[in-house]
Amino acid sequence: MTDSARPPAWAGVDDDHAAASLLAHESISPEPGDAVALAARLGARAPLPGTGRTAELWGLLATLAATDVGAARMVEPHLDALAVLAQADDAGLDVDLDRVGADATSTWGVYAAEGPGVRLEATAADGAWRLTGTKPWCSLAATLSHALVTAWTPDGRRLFAVDLRTDAVRAADGPWHPRGLRQVVSAPVAFDDALAVPVGDAGWYLRRPGFAWGGIGVAACWWGGAVGVARTMFAAATAREPDQVALAHLGAVDTGLHAARTVLARAAAEVDAGTADGATARRARAVAADVVQDVLARSARSLGPGPLTTDEAHARRCADLELYVRQHHAERDAANHGRHLLEHGSAPW
Template identity: 35%
Template sequence: MTGPHPDASRTGARTRALLASGALDLPRVGRGATPARWRALASLARDDVSVARLAEAHVDAVQILSEAGRDAPEGRLLGVWAAEGPDGPVRARPHRAGGLELEGRKAFAGGASLVDAALVTVERDGTHVLLLVPLDGVDEARLDRRGWVTPALADTDTAVVDLGGVRVADGAVVGGDRWYLDRPGFWHGAVGPAACWAGAALGLVDHAEGAVGDEPHARAHLGAMRAEAYGMAAALDQAGRGCDDRPGDAEAARARALAVRHLVDRAAGEVQDRLARALGPRPLVGDADVVARDAALRVYRRQCHAERDLEALGRAPRPAGDEGGRS
């Protein structure tokens, strides 16, 4: 096992500074200002992709708690650990002294050593529930980083976390069986990472704006990148308006999220491709900021499930209204 990435403490400190300043107090989904929420996340990623990844998880956790009628712990940086790895689900069992005791390892735990608490999906008596787990007692010995060998986003300290023996109170349960997965907010929240992908790509467009000269083909690639940037912003704004119009419609939320994630994934990839075609290899080998951003975006975009999501979208009922079908 290895220790955290040398830049992890900087990334954590920058995210905490945003939290303390109120910059992460974003509009709640479905209350009339959701487009501003997505724009704020994109702006964070345009500045720093790793900070945005941690911030997006925090604001998603706050949103989830709000939907459950719970207040987020004040001043605490939160994560959302909902991925399932090869070890299977983390399990929660009643403890003889009260509360629940956890058993198992949680994969892809973002901010493993950086967040104060995490919303963790667990199995309890055959049900799928969400727990708010304080991480004060989860020390370095419980973190396994061997599965994250790429330097891309390594400063967000994603690890496999051993939660065996960790105890939580009965009140740590957030929602009932499958509440986390079945609520419309699951799909509203799925747009948040896409906003970060868009912001990360906008940072590459910013670089191109200052690096492209008068060569006609390079200018054409820059024009295409500007068009992709416009398209991503338009898709996110439209998605935000759709959330606000029908916040409780889970079917529409799912179709919307799958469509927007595909559109942003494709547009961000086009920006990455055209940056290289416009400027050649130089920024991808000689500019540390571009190298890190390009690599981070490539990894981050793979939260989109590509053709699997497109199949799901194709099998869903035909979208209507804000998704571009017949109303």
């Protein structure tokens, strides 16, 4: 897609054109090798969250997702990993990345999921940490060079940096049979006494403020993907005289996208002001996820089956977005938020 055809998704926010400029002259492709290479290039230029330009960072992710959801899904973890490593550096943590062969050209994943029946253990011996076991849901492990991985220690879960290219790491190619994000293989990885270096002490990964920030960055990708779907709706409405139903869906989609954009922009300001907390992230993710689901449903009812069967880009965008937004756990995340509200002790409204 040409630069002129890639308007910023973060329209209406001061940093929208700055975000789009980071993608200027970049070719956006859904192929893993291309997307990972794009991630490396953007990682050298994109701002870090919490440094005064968080809206620009999330605008970049949203603009990318509005063009190709799969590409954004592959770029976001690399930028998140760089943010985690920068936060470790800011905290004065000694992370010896040289020991796992990481440098400025490395491409990163972040693997923190847990799953039934599998467990990744970290043990220290002779001045070195080793990882043994299986980690589920490791996206693009066969394509990336490095990853930040949570593993269990006697003191609890701890974050480690590891080289994915060694014989001690084996990335499975499945099972992976989705209809969306088919190229973003997210499968188990087996570690067999793999050398790793710790990033913070036990629990640091979850305690740091940046954990919540990363979750909102994902929500910005969801929102950007919904913008791409909405643009197809708008184009269809201008191609022929829309009826009242199409107009109603278009108006409702605009209202929802505007509301979610406002919440995300407010969250970015709170991150830069140092006032963002877990509630900020939970609210932003819930609002974005709800709007994405509404946009997908309204686009299907408004446009009918045609674009889903004849427009490859639209059909792939919808399928990719439907799976991507499932990183939000719907009612379970809402219940978790409600639990935190009660633990706070007073109503926030």
